[in-house]
Amino acid sequence: xxxxxxxxxxxxxxxxxxxxxxxxxxxxxxxxxxxxxxxxxxxxxxxxxxxxxxxxxxxxxxxxxxxxxxxxxxxxxxxxxxxxxxxxxxxxxxxxxxxxxxxxxxxxxxxxxxxxxxxxxxxxxxxxxxxxxxxxxxxxxxxxxxxxxxxxxxxxxxxxxxxxxxxxxxxxxxxxxxxxxxxxxxxxxxxxxxxxxxxxxxxxxxxxxxxxxxxxxxxxxxxxxxxxxxxxxxxxxxxxxxxxxxxxxxxxxxxxxxxxxxxxxxxxxxxxxxxxxxxxxxxxxxxxxxxxxxxxxxxxxxxxxxxxxxxxxxxxxxxxxxxxxxxxxxxxxxxxxxxxxxxxxxxxxxxxxxxxxxxxxxxxxxxxxxxxxxxxxxxxxxxxxxxxxxxxxxxxxxxxxxxxxxxxxxxxxxxxxxxxxxxxxxxxxxxxxxxxxxxxxxxxxxxxxxxxxxxxxxxxxxxxxxxxxxxxxxxxxxxxxxxxxxxxxxxxxxxxxxxxxxxxxxxxxxxxxxxxxxxxxxxxxxxxxxxxxxxxxxxxxxxxxxxxxxxxxxxxxxxxxxxxxxxxxxxxxxxxxxxxxxxxxxxxxxxxxxxxxxxxxxxxxxxxxxxxxxxxxxxxxxxxxxxxxxxxxxxxxxxxxxxxxxxxxxxxxxxxxxxxxxxxxxxxxxxxxxxxxxxxxxxxxxxxxxxxxxxxxxxxxxxxxxxxxxxxxxxxxxxxxxxxxxxxxxxxxxxxxxxxxxxxxxxxxxxxxxxxxxxxxxxxxxxxx
Numbered sequence: 001x002x003x004x005x006x007x008x009x010x011x012x013x014x015x016x017x018x019x020x021x022x023x024x025x026x027x028x029x030x031x032x033x034x035x036x037x038x039x040x041x042x043x044x045x046x047x048x049x050x051x052x053x054x055x056x057x058x059x060x061x062x063x064x065x066x067x068x069x070x071x072x073x074x075x076x077x078x079x080x081x082x083x084x085x086x087x088x089x090x091x092x093x094x095x096x097x098x099x100x101x102x103x104x105x106x107x108x109x110x111x112x113x114x115x116x117x118x119x120x121x122x123x124x125x126x127x128x129x130x131x132x133x134x135x136x137x138x139x140x141x142x143x144x145x146x147x148x149x150x151x152x153x154x155x156x157x158x159x160x161x162x163x164x165x166x167x168x169x170x171x172x173x174x175x176x177x178x179x180x181x182x183x184x185x186x187x188x189x190x191x192x193x194x195x196x197x198x199x200x201x202x203x204x205x206x207x208x209x210x211x212x213x214x215x216x217x218x219x220x221x222x223x224x225x226x227x228x229x230x231x232x233x234x235x236x237x238x239x240x241x242x243x244x245x246x247x248x249x250x251x252x253x254x255x256x257x258x259x260x261x262x263x264x265x266x267x268x269x270x271x272x273x274x275x276x277x278x279x280x281x282x283x284x285x286x287x288x289x290x291x292x293x294x295x296x297x298x299x300x301x302x303x304x305x306x307x308x309x310x311x312x313x314x315x316x317x318x319x320x321x322x323x324x325x326x327x328x329x330x331x332x333x334x335x336x337x338x339x340x341x342x343x344x345x346x347x348x349x350x351x352x353x354x355x356x357x358x359x360x361x362x363x364x365x366x367x368x369x370x371x372x373x374x375x376x377x378x379x380x381x382x383x384x385x386x387x388x389x390x391x392x393x394x395x396x397x398x399x400x401x402x403x404x405x406x407x408x409x410x411x412x413x414x415x416x417x418x419x420x421x422x423x424x425x426x427x428x429x430x431x432x433x434x435x436x437x438x439x440x441x442x443x444x445x446x447x448x449x450x451x452x453x454x455x456x457x458x459x460x461x462x463x464x465x466x467x468x469x470x471x472x473x474x475x476x477x478x479x480x481x482x483x484x485x486x487x488x489x490x491x492x493x494x495x496x497x498x499x500x501x502x503x504x505x506x507x508x509x510x511x512x513x514x515x516x517x518x519x520x521x522x523x524x525x526x527x528x529x530x531x532x533x534x535x536x537x538x539x540x541x542x543x544x545x546x547x548x549x550x551x552x553x554x555x556x557x558x559x560x561x562x563x564x565x566x567x568x569x570x571x572x573x574x575x576x577x578x579x580x581x582x583x584x585x586x587x588x589x590x591x592x593x594x595x596x597x598x599x600x601x602x603x604x605x606x607x608x609x610x611x612x613x614x615x616x617x618x619x620x621x622x623x624x625x626x627x628x629x630x631x632x633x634x635x636x637x638x639x640x641x642x643x644x645x646x647x648x649x650x651x652x653x654x655x656x657x658x659x660x661x662x663x664x665x666x667x668x669x670x671x672x673x674x675x676x677x678x679x680x681x682x683x684x685x686x687x688x689x690x691x692x693x694x695x696x697x698x699x700x701x702x703x704x705x706x707x708x709x710x711x712x713x714x715x716x717x718x719x720x721x722x723x724x725x726x727x728x729x730x731x732x733x734x735x736x737x738x739x740x741x742x743x744x745x746x747x748x749x750x751x752x753x754x755x756x757x758x759x760x761x762x763x764x765x766x767x768x769x
Contacts, residue, residue, distance in 0.1 A: 018126075189367040252332065280631070382762050445501075459511055461475050485651065537589050542559065682724060
């Protein structure tokens, strides 16, 4: 049952937004007069709402909602992933007697919302339960969004910092246009939090032991950039700040903004004087005021790490600034690697966009060394989406001990390469034996309902009406102007059940918008977190999987599985964990992908590697995968294609049956024109010598620039330097001689020849074997 919206209510402009993840629950408070809107983002999601008013009163009754059965809440929380935190925040309330109301269910439409006004203060709970899932029957629990418009402007979240990550040892508010010092011991954590958003905070750190000896040795941005190879560190491989002696001082653990600066000084008196504002506060002077009593000599300008400061180096070498990217509550979390004396400011600049023209406060918190905050980078799918931290895949427990080269790939920690042999050896394992790579970061969407086929047929370039149950097809998704949103594969699991696997999480939003615009009865539900996968690739991949995958008589065995087909089976034996196996991959070799529920990930990994020992199985990282896909001429988002590139220019014109496909699809009219008048083409290049070309290198025919390198490498198996390039059609014929520009494009050139794609096995005889 879905309660009707409160009469006359419009959707509020929210002061607070709460994201309730599928399978989780969240507690939030409403004051008298607050307006709430609870939204089933993807549709079809069960959700139960509870409200607790003062003196033990039932808040749902006060809100005029029909009370559901009492007594179910303890069981719901027992299966909830953050039950302990919820119980702590609801301490004092009788959960066993609480009655909840169902806000939505399996038939609720995407975006369906409940709106209400709180007649009194109350504590609310939204539970979004997760149904059981397996690889062949995914029942993804999807997000709910709570929007709250506060009746009392003083109660709005603006002006108050977000809740701490744990019990803080220090909790310091740094008023706008001021600075403060504080001490941190080795192992403790420092959180720099932007309370209201778009506010810069300069940060200094000094070795505490040396300072007691009268020696100033501080954090050094130049040493940090040199050693890290980055403008500023971030969680993952390049995470440390160094001092002037090139010793590590701090490690970045979490970052919800991802846009900072280490190019310039903290703002100085001279800057304001020169701009015509004599006597204006500056961060450097504020630092002098608080560091002077500690025995540090004053400086006209302090070299600082400028968190949330948005600078850009222009093509001509000039440095410009703009408003910060940080939103309310964004923060950077660092771990001290030695005892430190730190100083933080809230930047005083109100004469340019550096702080959004309005300096506000900064919060600094210090947490004890006993905590174990996970390393994570926050991303937002859309500008108004809540931040989502980097996640671990189902195979992380097995991969992490084998590699310290983990990188954030589309929101998941994946291995770039492994410690044992490195990327080149992993590459050869795939070419000659069998290799395994974790590709759980691929986005999966369950497309279900009576109009599921019609929705997908309209959204993608392939003819989905011809897709048989058990078949997989590679396709493009385009915008109306013909540029590519993404590429991916569509699995047909049943007459009205499809699974789309792609790279961009925005594809789900795109599909739901199309369904709504066309009035289609279809649900698009994100299943990435309920379906993780490894890719098993190489000439011995069939032999390996045949040893461990058992299929029923109604499904093809691994030995029988055709190219771009899927089968549903079990791991090890008839009662083993369920898996889906597809004969797909991204290497140009015979290969498969194995899909499982995350709870079965370790079992799958262990059985694959146990069965693969006699076959020479090896784990493989993203670096080796990139080498393999370039040789095979396979395209990659934001390299070979983007929203400025159509499928023909990206080299996948075969995925656009524009003549034979009878139904209309997004971008069809634009693609008809683009195909009739092609301007650019993706080609292969063989480059003279051993020097590699890289993404973005210009391609020339004489003086004129005619294209750009999209990807390049030194091919181990071909013993040639090769590249993929998008060039003018006049320079795309096989055998055409062109040059790749280095330096300014003219001082140095690499000679190259256009060749047939792909460089390795262009007839795909190996992948079809």
